[in-house]
Amino acid sequence: MDSVRIGLIGTGFMGKCHALAYGAVKAVFGDVPAPRLELLCEMPADKAKTMANQFGFARSTDDWRELINDPAVDIVCVTTPNKLHAEIAIAALEAGKHVHCEKPMALTLAEAEAMARAAVIAKGKTIVGYNYIRNPAFQHARKLIEEGAIGRVIHFRGFVDEDYQADPDLPWTWRATKAEAGLGALGDLGCHMISMAVELMGPIRSVIGDIRTVHATRPSADDGTHKPVENEDIASAILEFESGVQGLFSTSRSAWGRKNYMAVEVHGTQGMICFDQERMNELRLYQNAGDKSVQGYRTIMTGPVHEPYGNFVPAPGHQIGFNDLKTIEAASFLRAIAGGSEAYPSFQQALEFERVIHAIANSNGQCIVL
């Protein structure tokens, strides 16, 4: 396969990110099929045309059904509002396309399950946009753990916070509704940390969760009357992994000063690994090795020795950015398609992350076995 033709639905935060990723991936990696930016869907049609011009897509449409049925499209990228993911992704799979869907998969677990079922019987490959696990620093953490650099793993802590819903005076939006947004912090942020936890620690067996809506109402932008916030601002949980190890989890969308805080600690019998996405090109490692007088956390800056950093920059410490993670993800999906193998995480695999966040949301302090 020399070229893969991309159909992208959506031009927002993630839409642009996909456009940049598929636009750069061949130049960055070389050994992947060259994507052709074929068809862009946005509404209304003139915006679709304008954005296609900016993003470098050959054609545009305002009808996602047209896109998923276009014979010149191989991969459908779904970066719409979350509530549309399930319908579009399933339809695209039924139309025989490969589907690159943003996270969370859907508003409800039932929808996500339907997506996973559709993926099983479809001929197209699927992948969900858990981009943070692509970070070379994070993958290096995984590698170190696998190699035994910190001994036997005995404890995990993972936190993911932002502050986009921290201001009490922010107006009420669709984000506050279960019907439009589904879960709150768990769906936006928490699922990323679950993907990261599973990447480092393996599957989660059970959770004890507790969720809080700390801004019970928000003022309507129209008339200032307060309307209820239906989903959680904060969620915390005690986890147990299938390995038997205890984990701790917390997420907040109302944590002032946290912009993309995704802090992970993996405690081992011979060391500790810490990572925070806000310093995404750094990894902190403590090893109980050598002279005690010089033991300490070392701050490892990523470089070419941490693949695939070197595909972006051949010099260490120069740093990759957020958008580069999506490029790595796109490369992974292109390779899976070219090789006929499954991409990770497929819809079936990502469904497990959805199960966890919904279990936390529903736990109410009780242990839920997954």
Added chain:
Amino acid sequence: MDSVRIGLIGTGFMGKCHALAYGAVKAVFGDVPAPRLELLCEMPADKAKTMANQFGFARSTDDWRELINDPAVDIVCVTTPNKLHAEIAIAALEAGKHVHCEKPMALTLAEAEAMARAAVIAKGKTIVGYNYIRNPAFQHARKLIEEGAIGRVIHFRGFVDEDYQADPDLPWTWRATKAEAGLGALGDLGCHMISMAVELMGPIRSVIGDIRTVHATRPSADDGTHKPVENEDIASAILEFESGVQGLFSTSRSAWGRKNYMAVEVHGTQGMICFDQERMNELRLYQNAGDKSVQGYRTIMTGPVHEPYGNFVPAPGHQIGFNDLKTIEAASFLRAIAGGSEAYPSFQQALEFERVIHAIANSNGQCIVL
């Protein structure tokens, strides 16, 4: 009262710390009674004499009963192994002394309750050595919260880790037994974080806890046969404060690289405060105020503006140390005694911290209301 006569039992880590604190407190603060280092108890007698000479005590003994009944002793400092706290402290109270007891109060909740009951009917004042709440940086956090610097408090996270039991090859000791040590990480470390949580957030209403012994056995120093570890290496909990706010708590004595990690986050509707005892002269504050383009966590170095830092050093950023916290605590106790008021935390008050750690230890994933 011009002078207060100190009787100190114990010359280990905390014994020396008390000796230094009561030796320095008058010079540091000026406005406290001048302690006289009267009588030191250690075993055997010749070690007691040697240490009395080193610490500057006038006399020594190898019999703690002699010390608590000595008419020339006003304050009894109890820095013995934890299993002796209850017997000595109660006897000292019954002998009419003021009692400065190290934490945790006792091995069992029943013992701690007995201590608190004894304190209620005694004429002496009591205080328990929760030294970390004395830190000017930490007290500044409290003050900022009280003044509304971060708005309404909506979430708390507190972690306390060390690595003194991280090495799997460390030999089995009395620390591993419930009979000699009582709780594990919760008793050594976790109770400090509870004292800090309550200081910033008010009382705790309920806990859902989960404890783990990750080093199930340790080798005997004698013959290398493995003997069981009876208490927890790691404990985690979801808390609810009486204010209704959710908190997250975790402690480990097996966390490599953590030497005195006591990390606190208080999330508010207008800001966030973070503190870590490993950088005990710093406080991190984020406020949603002013131009967005310059908002960020500020690292505040403690100085004379943060009382009572200036009693130690008149220049900011020069830093106080661990032992200075005990000096502040000693000043607080001396002032309470001189003024006829209660010290904080008295035995009754510190009992509440004990209740929390024992509830976490016994929770087994169930919610325990305190």
Added chain:
Amino acid sequence: MDSVRIGLIGTGFMGKCHALAYGAVKAVFGDVPAPRLELLCEMPADKAKTMANQFGFARSTDDWRELINDPAVDIVCVTTPNKLHAEIAIAALEAGKHVHCEKPMALTLAEAEAMARAAVIAKGKTIVGYNYIRNPAFQHARKLIEEGAIGRVIHFRGFVDEDYQADPDLPWTWRATKAEAGLGALGDLGCHMISMAVELMGPIRSVIGDIRTVHATRPSADDGTHKPVENEDIASAILEFESGVQGLFSTSRSAWGRKNYMAVEVHGTQGMICFDQERMNELRLYQNAGDKSVQGYRTIMTGPVHEPYGNFVPAPGHQIGFNDLKTIEAASFLRAIAGGSEAYPSFQQALEFERVIHAIANSNGQCIVL
């Protein structure tokens, strides 16, 4: 102008960086002419063809003279070894092209001066690749200084270190020769810091410099015999800006652990700004304002409020990377060309940076007025 056709010479570190930048710039910014990747030059011809395929160029050649004379090329990007910059850039200007040349301009000041002269009389625009001044965090520093956020500027310190020549056992290469490499650390690294110093502080009036070759020889890769290192590993200088303010400067290519350390401090009468490229999405600001008890350095994470960060990611703290800086630079050049204005820094302007590093190299402890 709807499209600008790019001819790129070189496919190494900077060649790939240019390819990615011109490939992404339209999608990122929208309001720039859409570059067309027209012609790529590399040797030998088959490598040129392979890389053109990877980078997305329409055609390839192994002859840079062919490229600069190709009528379908508007901008010539010069990312060759430094010793070829002058000849190619001057020829390209003479051929009527716009020239985007990497730094340093040339091996010698005489060559750089010739380039600047050629630019003056050419109709094409010029720009030199001082990418670090494009960083939104760094530009925010400039803006804050201009707005008086730190009062009157009174002192500057700037350091730039890497460790790519730190290992004493690295084999001797062309980098060690004046004929092939020109200056050492000053040419590779130091000139970047000069560009940053001038950006924040204005022109430099004089320097007192001192350079050191700390690895006097290096082993030949052939036979291990040691050959001399002709240029400096370390250079330090006391600067005076035209404003009369004192500055301090140092650079090393042999500083272990430093990967892209570009640390800047600007001291003002009302505050301080600190920046380090190794944490390129952060800016540190101290202001003498408000309550003393909460003054401290604040760590500002860049976000959409710091233009043009938001063109890459609409959420703060998510981070841009090294390659994104070149995209900003490319946008700046495209806008200058489209608007008929000069780009910054043009050859004439960048020549001033060259003058400074050569003055430092030649100072030998004497004051050199520029």
Added chain:
Amino acid sequence: MDSVRIGLIGTGFMGKCHALAYGAVKAVFGDVPAPRLELLCEMPADKAKTMANQFGFARSTDDWRELINDPAVDIVCVTTPNKLHAEIAIAALEAGKHVHCEKPMALTLAEAEAMARAAVIAKGKTIVGYNYIRNPAFQHARKLIEEGAIGRVIHFRGFVDEDYQADPDLPWTWRATKAEAGLGALGDLGCHMISMAVELMGPIRSVIGDIRTVHATRPSADDGTHKPVENEDIASAILEFESGVQGLFSTSRSAWGRKNYMAVEVHGTQGMICFDQERMNELRLYQNAGDKSVQGYRTIMTGPVHEPYGNFVPAPGHQIGFNDLKTIEAASFLRAIAGGSEAYPSFQQALEFERVIHAIANSNGQCIVL
């Protein structure tokens, strides 16, 4: 010798620090003579009496000549304003006392030379209060360098900043005059960094310095009229050590946000060591050793393995403070006196530090060989 009797002149910042140090040193170290706080000198007499009571001195006086001639005084601690150091220290030496003098030695080099000459012929021992070199973290840096942990040393950078003279509106004081204060930032702060540089790097051969008074005048507290500032706010220098290694030095007393910034970098052929007194319990070390993928700066927290930290606290990471450094210094002096050896730095040795700061002050951009 069982006891050494202390006579302290001064009760300000350093006076209190000496009182605390000599009060604690026996308890902390055990193996030193027990100091007796014998006589305190302050003016007026009633303040002397009050402070003697607070600090625990047996007697008080308002006449420093009485103190230095008191037969019951063995060590005279000189913590007066700097302009009195020379007269008092020389008189105390002539009276046969040991002298513990604060830094800088004197206002002028001539005075410092007279002090050193007096020390040579006196029978008493001398020491100057360069407390920062006592820090276990800093001494660990020295030890690592000596052991070759970073290979051959090739470069040094040292900076020392505070902000106590940063505010342009601070009133004019004696600090601004050469007659009362001598040097500015160099005398207050810079000399400390010279002591640290020499401790790590050996003697300094030559300097090229440049000093600046950035606040040329300050308002009189009386009538607001502006009076001139006669000494430097900022001083920078290029150093050459006797080893031939280049160093860089800068100090400012007008650096906002810097409270006790004393940042040191030692560059070696196999690694780098960094230290900053503002995080005085941490040392940063990079070593080119082991797998490249886990190389990074390690942050070493001081603990009992770094002597004499363990004399203060037996647990790592619990931290010593500023005053503890003076206690270590006092122990060093007591041991020298007890053992009949010289203390470090004696007046003769500290004179070398004075020579360096006066050379920087007088350099005016010219190289001065020491």
